[in-house]
Amino acid sequence: MTEKIVKGGEFLVKELNKKDIFIPEEFSVEQKQIADTARQLVENEISPNIEAIEGHDFELVKKLFSMCGELGLLATDVPEEFGGLELDKVTSMIVAENIAPSGSFSVAFTAHTGIGTLPLVYYGTKAQKDQYLEKLVDGKWVAAYCLTEPNSGSDALSAKATAVLSEDKKYYILNGTKQFITNGGFAKLFTVFAKIDKEHFTAFLVDSDFEGVSLGPEEKKMGIKGSSTCSVILEDAKVPIENLLGEKGRGHKIAFNILNIGRLKLGASVTGAGKAAIGESIKYAKDRKQFGTSICNFGAIKEKFANMVGDIFASESLVYRLAGDLDVNFDTLDKSSTDYYADYEKVFEDFSVECAISKVFCSEALSRVVDEGVQIYGGYGFIQEYPAEKHYRDERINRLFEGTNEINRLVITGGILKKSLKGELPLQAEAMKAFEGLMSPSLDEVDPSVPFEKEKYLIHNLKQILLILAGAAAQKFMDKLQHEQEILISAADVIILIYAIESAVSRAEKAYEAAGDKKKQLLLAVVEVFTFNALESLSKAAKQAAFYIEEGDNLLMILSGIRRYTKYAPVSLLNSKRLLADSIIESEAYLF
Numbered sequence: 005m006t007e008k009i010v011k012g013g014e015f016l017v018k019e020l021n022k023k024d025i026f027i028p029e030e031f032s033v034e035q036k037q038i039a040d041t042a043r044q045l046v047e048n049e050i051s052p053n054i055e056a057i058e059g060h061d062f063e064l065v066k067k068l069f070s071m072c073g074e075l076g077l078l079a080t081d082v083p084e085e086f087g088g089l090e091l092d093k094v095t096s097m098i099v100a101e102n103i104a105p106s107g108s109f110s111v112a113f114t115a116h117t118g119i120g121t122l123p124l125v126y127y128g129t130k131a132q133k134d135q136y137l138e139k140l141v142d143g144k145w146v147a148a149y150c151l152t153e154p155n156s157g158s159d160a161l162s163a164k165a166t167a168v169l170s171e172d173k174k175y176y177i178l179n180g181t182k183q184f185i186t187n188g189g190f191a192k193l194f195t196v197f198a199k200i201d202k203e204h205f206t207a208f209l210v211d212s213d214f215e216g217v218s219l220g221p222e223e224k225k226m227g228i229k230g231s232s233t234c235s236v237i238l239e240d241a242k243v244p245i246e247n248l249l250g251e252k253g254r255g256h257k258i259a260f261n262i263l264n265i266g267r268l269k270l271g272a273s274v275t276g277a278g279k280a281a282i283g284e285s286i287k288y289a290k291d292r293k294q295f296g297t298s299i300c301n302f303g304a305i306k307e308k309f310a311n312m313v314g315d316i317f318a319s320e321s322l323v324y325r326l327a328g329d330l331d332v333n334f335d336t337l338d339k340s341s342t343d344y345y346a347d348y349e350k351v352f353e354d355f356s357v358e359c360a361i362s363k364v365f366c367s368e369a370l371s372r373v374v375d376e377g378v379q380i381y382g383g384y385g386f387i388q389e390y391p392a393e394k395h396y397r398d399e400r401i402n403r404l405f406e407g408t409n410e411i412n413r414l415v416i417t418g419g420i421l422k423k424s425l426k427g428e429l430p431l432q433a434e435a436m437k438a439f440e441g442l443m444s445p446s447l448d449e450v451d452p453s454v455p456f457e458k459e460k461y462l463i464h465n466l467k468q469i470l471l472i473l474a475g476a477a478a479q480k481f482m483d484k485l486q487h488e489q490e491i492l493i494s495a496a497d498v499i500i501l502i503y504a505i506e507s508a509v510s511r512a513e514k515a516y517e518a519a520g521d522k523k524k525q526l527l528l529a530v531v532e533v534f535t536f537n538a539l540e541s542l543s544k545a546a547k548q549a550a551f552y553i554e555e556g557d558n559l560l561m562i563l564s565g566i567r568r569y570t571k572y573a574p575v576s577l578l579n580s581k582r583l584l585a586d587s588i589i590e591s592e593a594y595l596f
């Protein structure tokens with residue numbers, strides 16, 4: 005466990021002490037057991053049935069849900085009172101990560117346990133939970149979340165679905181169409197968002213058997229073909245008034261907070277998918293011979309493996325850091341209080357920036373991993389019979405749902421600006437200090453022989469870059485900054501990469517203490533490889549933002565600051581890559 009309560013967004017203005025990060029090396033015995041349970045279910049029951057699942061055998065999918073229920077895998081976030089296990093967020097992420105190699109089933113699973121079940125857990129009344137929760141926990145019922153409509157996707161609050169109280173005041177009559185609903189084809193419980201009297205955005209618990217509820221045809225998709233995606237049509241659907249979820253007119257709170265959790269979980273899930281893709285690519289590269297040798301012996305292939313491991317190490321470090329931070333915050337809440345879930349919601353809101361970072365960074369890390377996966381398979385990577393093709397297609401959706409990555413990038417910069425305006429983050433004061441730092445003649449010296457010292461100093465410097473850019477942009481555009489999307493998106497990239505580098509470095513630094521000699525070397529290597537790669541992307545985003553914001557002497561000053569603050573000498577880069585690659589080739593799996 006970590007020692008300190010970390011607050012959302014403060015990573016930009018504070019140094020992270022390694023004591024204050026939760027790392028996967030600290031998983032408890034119980035957490036490792038639940039990981040094994042999920043892994044075995046995938047290996048023994050799901051993977052052998054992948055073809056049937058991809059062919060939309062939804063009866064089989066429902067049976068697998070029941071199995072998950074029997075094993076307790078649907079219960080992690082549900083209170084014991086309603087048949088759940090009420091485990092911490094770290095454990096919930098462990099389950100999501102280990103179910104992920106099941107591909108389409110994982111999408112169904114994550115939608116059910118996350119956006120499907122959690123609205124009821126967090127916002128339901130006792131009577132609503134008594135009525136529905138146990139069925140969701142034991143897998144007899146599957147849940148779905150219905151926010152999107154044909155004409156309202158990213159702009160979710162412009163939804164047109166309506167709810168009107170019936171004359172006898174016993175029902176809300178719902179009308180509208182919900183688009184692209186995961187699990188739609190076989191879900192029994194839908195959380196549906198509609199506007200009461202065309203005005204008050206509100207959530208409702210809708211049973212698929214309610215009069216007036218029907219489904220559109222299954223969508224034919226690019227990937228995750230085994231998951232069900234269809235529209236849910238409401239034609240004078242009769243929803244009992246007791247099924248209004250939360251408060252009238254507060255549906256947006258439910259919709260957006262549940263998406264925060266979904267974004268964190270998506271990070272965990274794509275990390276698991278990345279590990280699976282790496283494992284398969286290694287086995288293939290060892291088997292495949294060209295020019296008289298296994299292709300895994302070529303430097304060009306080894307380099308890909310090293311970069312893939314770097315990306316997944318960072319994703320994993322980031323997801324568990326965030327889950328750990330949430331857990332220590334949740335631990336301070338009074339479970340017996342009637343405000344427990346209201347306080348819970350505030351914690352998630354506080355970390356909405358980090359949740360969006362998890363979604364964007366991890367989904368894009370996976371996109372790089374599966375792309376290289378196809379390349380390692382060569383022409384066979386393009387052929388359906390081989391797993392790389394499926395990984396490649398299945399990956400694409402992660403950058404689209406749970407808020408597109410553009411929307412999430414805007415959530416990141418928007419969230420930071422909001423915290424600054426509310427006085428929760430001293431961004432302006434820190435930006436002024438960072439500008440003063442630009443005038444100082446030189447950088448401090450760091451001792452390169454101390455493990456991770458140069459990376460820690462780099463992280464400190466990268467935060468100066470963000471502060472300088474934020475200060476310059478705020479000064480130039482003031483309250484119009486929110487309309488300068490190109491700047492906001494570039495700044496978001498800087499923020500995302502700072503969080504990712506810091507997560508990877510701090511995790512490695514903490515794990516280093518207890519590691520044996522070999523693992524120590526691997527930790528140093530993975531940090532060097534990932535930091536170098538991420539720094540290249542960060543430098544580009546920072547320079548781009550500078551060109552968008554400034555001109556003349558100011559621009560030159562900021563650019564020279566960026567040059568100075570991105571100085572990093574990965575002196576063992578080639579050796580680090582070769583060490584990582586040789587080690588994963590030997591172990592035939594992701595290393596950490």
Ligand SMILES: Cc1cc2nc3c(=O)[nH]c(=O)nc-3n(C[C@H](O)[C@H](O)[C@H](O)COP(=O)(O)OP(=O)(O)OC[C@H]3O[C@@H](n4cnc5c(N)ncnc54)[C@H](O)[C@@H]3O)c2cc1C
Binds near residue numbers: 150225233409410489
């Ligand atoms: C397989 C699948 C499963 C899904 N499952 C569910 C589900 O279970 N429940 C559910 O409610 N929804 C679900 N969705 C819907 C999904 O969340 C939306 O598709 C997504 O939010 C994007 O909305 P859209 O498709 O309407 O795109 P649009 O909102 O039309 O966006 C199109 C493009 O414009 C960009 N854009 C839009 N607005 C802005 C802006 N303000 N600033 C900058 N760029 C912008 C977007 O980033 C994107 O690049 C699913 C979708 C798919 C494909």
